[in-house]
Amino acid sequence: MKYKIMGLAATVALLVGLLIGCSGATDYTDYFCIQSIAPVDDQAQSQIEVTYSIENLGKKDNLVFSVTINGESKPYSVMPGEVLEDSMIIDIGRPDSYQLEYPVQYEVKRNEKSLWTKDDTISYDCTGMFF
Numbered sequence: 001m002k003y004k005i006m007g008l009a010a011t012v013a014l015l016v017g018l019l020i021g022c023s024g025a026t027d028y029t030d031y032f033c034i035q036s037i038a039p040v041d042d043q044a045q046s047q048i049e050v051t052y053s054i055e056n057l058g059k060k061d062n063l064v065f066s067v068t069i070n071g072e073s074k075p076y077s078v079m080p081g082e083v084l085e086d087s088m089i090i091d092i093g094r095p096d097s098y099q100l101e102y103p104v105q106y107e108v109k110r111n112e113k114s115l116w117t118k119d120d121t122i123s124y125d126c127t128g129m130f131f
Contacts, residue, residue, distance in 0.1 A: 051087040098127040
């Protein structure tokens with residue numbers, strides 16, 4: 001009887017360990033990178049350009065990667081091993097503060113179902129654009 005209880009406890013512990021080990025979601029943080037933030041050379045408007053890259057470091061080719069900056073979103077299909085670079089333009093107008101901050105969200109989807117999201121913030125000192 002003692003050995004049956006110990007065997008049952010070991011089996012339960014093994015199953016719990018397998019469930020915990022297999023249920024972890026993939027962290028896609030390293031797939032996304034902000035490359036640069038710089039003013040756009042246009043004297044008529046006050047804009048900054050945020051350049052970023054997405055690299056599919058995994059083996060799945062049916063993923064859609066999305067970058068949302070300040071409410072504007074762009075989805076991308078990136079094949080395994082492929083690196084894609086793009087940018088978004090933000091019209092900053094004449095800000096009250098020269099220390100700008102914008103929300104960023106990174107997301108990975110498969111079959112229109114969200115697998116992973118991460119919220120972040122980018123910041124930029126635009127003092128040099130106005131003085």
